[in-house]
Structure formats: structure tokens, C-alpha cells
Amino acid sequence: MEHEKLEKQLGLWDVYAIATGAMFSSGFFLLPGIAAAETGPSVFIAYLVSGLLVLPTMFSVAELATAMPKAGGTYYIIDRSLGPVMGTVGGYGSWLALVLKSAFALIGMGAYISIFIEVPIVPVAIVLTVVFGLLNIVGAKETTALQKVLVAALISIMTFYIAQGLFSVFSVDFFEVTRTQFTPLFINGATGFWATVGMVFVSYAGLTKVASVAEEVRNPDRNIPWGMFLSIMSAIFVYVAGVFIMVSVLDPTEFRQDLTPVATAGEAFMSWLPGDMGILLVVIAAVAAFASTGNAGIMSASRYPLAMARDKLIDKWFSKIGTMGTPVIAIIATVFLMIFFLVAFDVAEVAKLASAFQLMLFALLNLAVIVMRESKIEEYDPGFNSPFYPWIQIAGMILSAVLILEMGLLSIIFTVVVSIFSVGWFYYYAYGKIDREGAIFHVTARLGKRKDYGLEREMRGILREKGLREEDPYEQVVAQAEVIDEPTDKLSYTTIIKQASDILAKRLKMEEQQLVDDFCKAQDLGTIPLGNNTVINHIRVEKDCDPQMVLVRIPESITVSTEGYEVLDEDETGEVENLCAMIFLVSSSENSSQHLRIIAHLAEMIGSRHFIERWNSASNESELREILLRDERFINITITKQNSTRELIGKKIMEVDLPGESLITILKRNGDIKIPHGSTVIEENDQLSIIGDIEDIEVIKEWRKSVEN
Numbered sequence: 001m002e003h004e005k006l007e008k009q010l011g012l013w014d015v016y017a018i019a020t021g022a023m024f025s026s027g028f029f030l031l032p033g034i035a036a037a038e039t040g041p042s043v044f045i046a047y048l049v050s051g052l053l054v055l056p057t058m059f060s061v062a063e064l065a066t067a068m069p070k071a072g073g074t075y076y077i078i079d080r081s082l083g084p085v086m087g088t089v090g091g092y093g094s095w096l097a098l099v100l101k102s103a104f105a106l107i108g109m110g111a112y113i114s115i116f117i118e119v120p121i122v123p124v125a126i127v128l129t130v131v132f133g134l135l136n137i138v139g140a141k142e143t144t145a146l147q148k149v150l151v152a153a154l155i156s157i158m159t160f161y162i163a164q165g166l167f168s169v170f171s172v173d174f175f176e177v178t179r180t181q182f183t184p185l186f187i188n189g190a191t192g193f194w195a196t197v198g199m200v201f202v203s204y205a206g207l208t209k210v211a212s213v214a215e216e217v218r219n220p221d222r223n224i225p226w227g228m229f230l231s232i233m234s235a236i237f238v239y240v241a242g243v244f245i246m247v248s249v250l251d252p253t254e255f256r257q258d259l260t261p262v263a264t265a266g267e268a269f270m271s272w273l274p275g276d277m278g279i280l281l282v283v284i285a286a287v288a289a290f291a292s293t294g295n296a297g298i299m300s301a302s303r304y305p306l307a308m309a310r311d312k313l314i315d316k317w318f319s320k321i322g323t324m325g326t327p328v329i330a331i332i333a334t335v336f337l338m339i340f341f342l343v344a345f346d347v348a349e350v351a352k353l354a355s356a357f358q359l360m361l362f363a364l365l366n367l368a369v370i371v372m373r374e375s376k377i378e379e380y381d382p383g384f385n386s387p388f389y390p391w392i393q394i395a396g397m398i399l400s401a402v403l404i405l406e407m408g409l410l411s412i413i414f415t416v417v418v419s420i421f422s423v424g425w426f427y428y429y430a431y432g433k434i435d436r437e438g439a440i441f442h443v444t445a446r447l448g449k450r451k452d453y454g455l456e457r458e459m460r461g462i463l464r465e466k467g468l469r470e471e472d473p474y475e476q477v478v479a480q481a482e483v484i485d486e487p488t489d490k491l492s493y494t495t496i497i498k499q500a501s502d503i504l505a506k507r508l509k510m511e512e513q514q515l516v517d518d519f520c521k522a523q524d525l526g527t528i529p530l531g532n533n534t535v536i537n538h539i540r541v542e543k544d545c546d547p548q549m550v551l552v553r554i555p556e557s558i559t560v561s562t563e564g565y566e567v568l569d570e571d572e573t574g575e576v577e578n579l580c581a582m583i584f585l586v587s588s589s590e591n592s593s594q595h596l597r598i599i600a601h602l603a604e605m606i607g608s609r610h611f612i613e614r615w616n617s618a619s620n621e622s623e624l625r626e627i628l629l630r631d632e633r634f635i636n637i638t639i640t641k642q643n644s645t646r647e648l649i650g651k652k653i654m655e656v657d658l659p660g661e662s663l664i665t666i667l668k669r670n671g672d673i674k675i676p677h678g679s680t681v682i683e684e685n686d687q688l689s690i691i692g693d694i695e696d697i698e699v700i701k702e703w704r705k706s707v708e709n
Contacts, residue, residue, distance in 0.1 A: 006071055007325045010217045014144040015227025016234075017151040019210040021292030022300065023235045024154060025105040027203025029112070029262050029286045032243045037256040039196040040187030044243040046196040051236035053197070054204040056396030057362045058232055059386040060369045062225040065211040067372065067382035068462060069220040071327075072307020073212030073300070074361055079311065080455060081368035081375075081439045084430065088313055089422040090361060095304040095334075096418060097354035097361075098209060102297025103129070103338045109290030112260075112283050125342050132295045133335035136302065139324045143299050150292040157285035158238050161266060165245030168269035181248050198406030202355045203239065206293065207232055208365070212303040221383020221469065245269075262286065298338070302330040312433045313426065356411035357418060359400045366396035375439040379459035381593045383469070463600035473547065474598055475691035477585075478628045479665035480675055481549035483621040497537070500550040500584040507548050508586065510541065519584070533578055534606045538585040538599055545588050547598060551624055552582040553615065581606075581615050583628075602628065622668065622689065633693070635700050639686045644707035646684075654678035659699040662692030 010018075036043040064077045072079075074094045079087020106128045110121035136143050169177060186193055207228060217223050246255060246265045258264050263282045270278030306327040309318035322328035341350065370390050372380050386392060404412065439455055468474050482503050484496070501515035508515075518539045583602060587595035605611065605628050618624045622636055639645045648656060653664055653676045666689035667676040674680070682688070690700060 006216045006321065006327070008216055008218045009139075009141040009325075010144055010213065010223070011219075012223040012227055013148060014141075015210055015217060015223050016230050017144055017147040017292070018213060018296045018299065019207050019228055019231035020151050020155070020234055021147050021289075021296040022206025022209045023204055023231070023293075024238070024289040025101075025293040026108055027200060028239060028242060029289060030108060030259055031200060031203065032246055033255050033258040033261045035196050035200050036247065036252075038188060038199065039192045040184060041182040041247045041252070042185045042193055043196060043200075044240050044247055046193060047200050047203075047239040047243050048236065050197050050201040051204055051232065051239065053201060053399055054207060054232065056392045056399065057365055058207055058228055060366045060393055060396060061208045061211050062228055062384045063369055063382045063386045064365065064372070065214045065224050066221045066384045067380055068459075069214035069217060069224070069466065070307065070462070071212065071215040071303040071310075073209065073214060073303065074365065075212075075304050076307050077211065077368050078361075078364050080436075080458070081371045082364065083437055083440055084311070084313070084434055085423060085426050086364065087311070088308075088426040088430065089419050090364060091304050091308045091313065092422040092425070093357045093415075093418050094212075094361060095301055097357050098297050098301040098304075099334060099337050100341060100350055100354050101206070102294045102301060103341045105290045105293035105297065106338075107342070109287055109294065112286040112290065122342055126339055128291070128294060129298075129335055129338045129342070132291075132298050133331055135295070136298050136331045137322065137324060137326055137328055139326060143295065147292055147295055147299075150288045150295065154285050154288040154292065155234065155238075157281050157288070158242065161262075161270075161282065161285065162238065162241045162245065165249065165265065165269055166241065169245060169248045177248055181252065195406055198403040200239075201403055202358060204232070204235060205355075205358045205362075206296070207235070208362075209296070209300040212300040215303075220466065225384040298331065298334055302327055302334040304330075305333055306330040311436075313430045353411050353414035356404050356407040357415040359404045359407070360415055363397045363400035366393040366400070369393050371440050377439060377456055377459060378592055379456055379463055379596055380439075381459075381463060381466075381596065383466075460596070460600060460603075463597055464604045466597075466600075467604075468597055468601050469594075472594055472597055474601055475629055475633050476663065476665050477547045477549050477598065478625055479634065479689050479691050481551050481625060483624055484550060484552040485621060485624070496552055496554075496582055497584075500537075500552065500582075503550050504548050504584065504586050508541070508543065508545055510543065515539070515541075515586070533612050534581040534583070535579060536583045536585065536599060536602055536606070538583075538587075538595070540587050540589040540592065540595055542589055544590060545586075547585065547587040547591075547595070549586075550584040551628070552584070553618075553624060554580050554582065580612055622666075622687065625666075625689070629691070633691055633697055635690050635697055635704065637688045637690065637700070637704055639682055639684055639688065641684055648682050649684055651682050652678065653680045653682070656682070658690065658692070658696070660693055660696035662690055662696045662700065664688050664690050 032043060035046065039046055061077075064081075065073065068077055068080060070076045072091065075087055075091035078090035103125070106125040107121060109128060110119065110124035113119055113124060114121060135146060188195075210224065210228060210231075214220055214224060242262065246261045249265050249268045250258070250261065254264075255261060263279055263286070266278050266282040270281070273281075305314060305318040308314045309316050309330070318327070318330045318333065320327065320329045369386060370393050373389065404415075436455060436458075484499055484503075497516055497519050498512075501512050501519060504510075505512040505515055518541070519537050522537055522539050583606075585595070585598065585602070587598070611627065614627050615624065618627060626634060626636075637645065639648055641649070653667075656664065658664070664676050667674045667680060667682075668687040668689070669683065669685070676688075690697070692700070
């Protein structure tokens with residue numbers, strides 16, 4: 001099912017801003033004093049331990065989000081791994097928990113504003129909800145632009161705050177401070193300490209919410225893991241150092257009763273600033289923290305109903321993308337739900353109940369990694385692989401279960417109620433409308449159960465959307481591909497396979513008949529995509545080799561049955577006539593993921609609107625290759641004595657100084673194609689095909705333009 005796609009507008013610092021903004025609010029500006037009442041001065045250690053304990057889930061989410069960068073984050077991942085019933089639980093629960101946390105953040109923002117300006121807190125929170133909602137409708141880039149400003153202000157002020165605080169602590173007798181303020185370190189022993197770890201653990205929960213906007217992230221394989229890693233490091237530093245300062249400078253008894261400990265501590269060591277400048281900076285930082293949590297919360301939360309509507313779990317209107325490229329209906333629904341909670345409930349109390357549900361989601365996300373890996377789905381191709389698999393995922397699940405027990409009975413009851421409602425909704429509304437079953441059926445397939453083949457097709461679609469990785473040799477493979485372009489009406493499917501196998505056998509130093517047999521078997525296995533008058537016939541061989549390709553242009557009509565084939569276009573079934581193009585690809589079975597990425601990109605190129613028109617009208621072999629190449633990474637140069645290219649005549653390939661890591665992949669001489677080697681000597685009238693990075697090819701294009709003039 002095709003859906004309107006969200007535009008990829010977000011880079012590394014957008015990811016960082018969303019993840020960081022989702023973590024800083026009540027966990028730092030309200031919670032430290034309450035947490036200190038449980039464990040005493042060791043509260044700063046509890047924040048450190050909690051930050052480290054969230055790492056297993058961070059690693060799991062980074063892997064899953066790079067493999068499945070789709071809107072809906074937690075919901076989408078759980079649905080595709082554990083099935084739609086658990087997906088419904090994850091979708092509704094994540095949406096509800098994030099809405100509550102965002103509403104609570106805006107209540108906190110109103111409370112800090114009221115320190116300087118007497119304002120009614122709930123009405124201010126409602127106005128802020130509407131404002132952030134409108135900003136989210138305008139566009140994701142505009143939303144994250146504000147988010148980056150808020151996070152930059154927060155981190156800048158907190159860095160100054162921490163620097164001043166540490167200077168104050170270490171400028172006096174440090175050992176005396178330690179003796180008076182940190183003794184006893186644990187006031188309630190190990191029980192109180194671990195209870196505090198569970199209490200503050202949820203402060204880091206916002207880190208994983210960035211997965212819900214993964215569909216809008218450019219280069220998710222790089223930007224999602226790095227953004228999350230930088231964010232958690234920033235959060236741990238600010239939390240631990242900031243709380244350490246509070247413990248050091250505040251009276252222990254007063255600290256444990258203080259709901260604005262950051263401001264109180266700031267007054268103690270920033271009194272040298274003029275007037276109320278110290279407390280004003282803290283209030284600005286707090287407002288920025290709460291605003292960034294609320295803003296990022298609306299953005300992330302709205303992607304859950306969007307993803308659920310795409311999957312027919314709720315009404316399709318929630319999946320509508322507005323003219324600004326944002327999910328308008330989903331954002332409006334999220335804003336109205338936040339306003340409802342602000343008006344009808346004590347948001348602070350209800351938000352606490354959602355903590356156990358967030359921990360349950362953490363456990364499911366760790367389980368999802370195990371399910372996806374053990375499913376052995378070839379198309380599962382994460383750009384980041386969690387270390388220490390599966391032990392770190394098992395530890396994450398056990399940790400979540402232990403911390404859920406620390407949340408109290410009401411939180412557990414809240415989690416059970418939401419889960420029961422979600423399961424009931426699935427069987428009432430969605431059962432019978434969907435046919436997917438999740439990757440867990442691939443795990444049970446190893447025990448003789450059925451697979452969910454629809455998931456494999458969907459994962460292939462994700463590979464197409466993600467595109468190639470920098471290390472994938474796509475351009476080199478296409479540029480070096482041999483072309484069969486014979487104007488004959490006696491071609492048959494079998495004849496073409498034999499011709500292509502003969503070429504590939506010479507390149508791979510394999511038996512031709514083995515390749516013929518493998519290509520013929522590929523049809524029976526359903527591994528030949530069809531569509532747009534094109535066939536891609538691809539196999540993997542048990543040999544350490546570079547990928548090799550043959551392109552075939554068919555001048556006359558060939559009819560091929562699609563029975564048993566994997567189709568690019570669901571509308572093209574039965575007999576495909578006027579087959580104009582065939583592409584043969586052979587890769588090593590040791591590079592299975594790379595093989596699939598190359599196929600996915602070929603499918604993307606073949607699916608373009610004017611592909612077959614350009615293919616049929618190409619005047620020579622070079623133009624056929626260029627159709628499959630990304631234009632900005634490829635260039636042809638003809639060597640002639642009539643311009644400055646004559647300087648290359650007589651030079652060996654290894655002696656040609658090309659910018660960056662550009663590579664001469666094909667040398668065409670007297671109509672023959674040659675694969676150039678370092679010792680190959682360039683002659684007059686040679687045509688060189690060069691591939692490289694975009695900026696390097698631009699340099700060569702400028703040079704070619706100058707020599708031709």
C-alpha cells in the first residue's frame with residue numbers, strides 16, 4: 001500500500017536536538033530534590049547509573065531505527081517485529097505516554113514562567129500547546145529549527161551553570177564539603193538507592209522518541225545513532241554534574257523538600273551576577289527545557305497515529321499529509337488530546353503512571369532486536385549493529401522488568417489497562433483488515449510455521465527508500481557492466497541468459513553452465529523483479545568476488561510470465577510483453593546485504609517515469625549505462641589531440657591525477673570495452689568513463705568544460 005511520504009529534512013543536529021530536548025524537563029528541574037529524599041547525597045550516582053542503564057535500549061533503538069526508518073518509531077518497530085496486536089499496544093501506549101509527558105512539561109514551563117510573571121499555569125500551558133501544534137503543522141524543519149534554538153540555549157546556560165557551580169565547590173575546602181554534604185552517602189541503603197535509580201531512569205526515556213521521526217531523517221544510518229549517542233552523553237553530563245552541585249551547595253534537609261533545586265542552587269553560587277541575573281538564567285534554561293520537551297513531544301507523538309492510520313489500525317484520515325509536508329490531522333489530534341488532559345486531570349500525577357508503560361516498551365524494543373535478527377530476514381539491513389548481541393538486549397529486558405516493579409501498583413495497573421484497551425481495539429476495529437503478522441513468524445518458521453512474506457516485501461521497499469551506502473560500489477559495477485545490444489528478432493529468454501552467463505563466467509572465472517543453471521533456478525525461487533518492461537535477474541555465488549553486471553537491450557518483443565516472480569509493479573501480472581531491458585547481477589554470498597541494496601537501487605532507477613523511454617532511445621552503450629548511474633557521480637571524457645586532453649595521451653592510468661578518490665572504470669577503444677588497469681596506456685580517441693564523489697565529479701566537469709572551450 002502506497003502512502004504519502006514525509007520529506008527527509010532532518011540532519012544530525014536536528015536528531016540531537018529532538019533527543020536532547022525530549023530528555024530535559026522535570027527530570028532535572030523538579031525531580032532531584034524528591035529523588036534525594038529517597039537515597040540522600042548518592043542521588044547524583046543514581047543519575048549516572050540510570051544513564052548507563054538506558055544504553056542497552058539506546059543501542060537497540062539505534063539498530064532498529066536504521067533498519068526501519070519509518071514514522072511511528074516504537075509502534076512501527078514493535079508491529080513489524082512482534083505483530084500487529086503488540087504493535088497496537090505499543091502505538092496507543094507510546095502516543096498516550098508521550099502526550100502526557102509533553103503536557104506535564106508545558107505545565108512545568110508555566111510554573112517557571114510564574115516565578116517572574118504572575119500567570120495562570122494551566123491556561124498558559126494550553127496556549128503553548130496550541131502554539132507548538134501550529135508550528136508543527138508549518139513544517140518539520142521549522143519545528144526542529146526552534147528545537148535547536150531551545151536546546152542550544154539550554155545547553156549553553158547549563159554549561160555556564162555547571163562551570164560556575166564546580167568552581168564554587170572546588171574553590172572551598174573540598175574535603176570539608178565532602179564530609180559535611182555527602183555523609184552518609186546512602187540514607188536508605190541499597191534499597192533506597194535502587195528505588196531512586198528506578199525513579200530517575202524515566203528522565204532518560206525521551207532519548208528513544210527520536211525513532212518516531214526516523215522517516216524524516218537524512219542518512220539515518222549515520223545521523224540517528226550519532227544523534228542519540230551525543231544526546232545521551234550530554235544528558236548524563238548535565239544530570240550528574242548538575243545534581244552533584246546541588247548536593248554540594250544546598251542544605252540537605254531543604255534540598256530534599258525543594259521543587260526548584262536548580263534555581264535555589266543557582267542563587268547560592270551565582271550571586272556575583274548583577275540583580276536577579278543568576279535566577280533569570282536558570283528560569284530561561286528551565287523554560288527552554290520544558291519548551292523543547294513539549295515541542296519535541298508533539299512532533300514525535302503525532303507520528304504514532306500517522307503510522308497506525310497507514311496500517312489501518314485507526315481511521316485513514318490520520319495519515320493525511322498536508323501541503324506543508326506534515327501529518328496535519330495527527331498533529332491536531334495530538335494537540336486536542338494534550339488540551340483534554342490539561343483541563344480534565346492532574347497531569348503531573350497521570351504522567352507518573354505512564355512510567356511503567358515506557359519501561360515495558362523498552363523491554364519490547366530489546367526483544368524486537370532479537371526477533372529481527374533471529375528471523376533471518378535478508379532485507380533486515382541496519383546501518384548500526386548493537387554491540388554484544390544478544391546479551392545486552394537480555395540485560396535490557398531484565399532491567400526493565402525489575403524497574404517496573406519499582407514503579408508501584410498504580411503504574412502497573414495503568415499499563416495493564418492501556419494494554420487491554422489496545423488489544424480490545426485491535427480485535428474490534430482492525431482484525432480482518434490487515435494481513436501482516438510480523439517478523440516473529442519468521443522465527444517460528446524455523447520450527448515449521450508459516451512466514452510473513454509481506455514483511456520481506458516491505459523491508460525491500462525500505463531498502464529502496466534508504467538508498468545506497470557510501471561503501472557500496474554501485475557506480476563502479478554499472479560503469480563496468482558489459483552491454484548486450486544486438487538488433488535481432490531471434491532472441492529468446494534462454495538465449496539471453498546463456499549470452500550473459502558467458503560474459504559473467506569469463507569475468508568471475510567460473511563455469512558458464514553453473515551460472516546458466518543458477519539464473520534459471522532464480523525464477524523458481526521468485527527472485528526476479530519485473531516491472532516497467534524490465535527484468536532483473538540476480539544470483540549470489542559461493543565465491544569471494546566483486547559484484548558483476550550485464551545490461552541487455554531487447555529490440556523486439558519478448559513475452560515473459562510473471563508467475564513465481566517478485567514484481568516491482570503490483571499491477572503487472574500474468575504475461576509481460578514488449579520486454580525491453582534485462583539486467584543480470586552476480587554478487588558474492590558473503591555480501592548479501594550489499595547485494596540487496598544494489599538491487600533495491602536498481603529497482604528505484606527502473607521505476608522512474610522516463611526510464612524505458614530513455615533506455616529505448618539511447619544511442620550507444622555508454623548512454624545505456626548512464627541511465628542507471630546517478631548523473632552527479634559519473635562523467636565521460638573523450639581523449640583527442642584537438643584540446644588539452646591530449647596531455648593524457650601516452651600516460652598510464654596510474655599516472656593520471658584525478659581529484660579525490662575518482663576512478664576510471666571503463667575505457668572504450670575502437671568500439672571495444674576494456675576494464676582499465678593501472679598499467680593501461682591511454683591512446684587518442686579513447687573514451688574514459690569516470691565515477692567519483694559528487695564534488696570530485698564537479699571538478700572534472702569544470703575541467704572538461706575548460707578544455708573543450
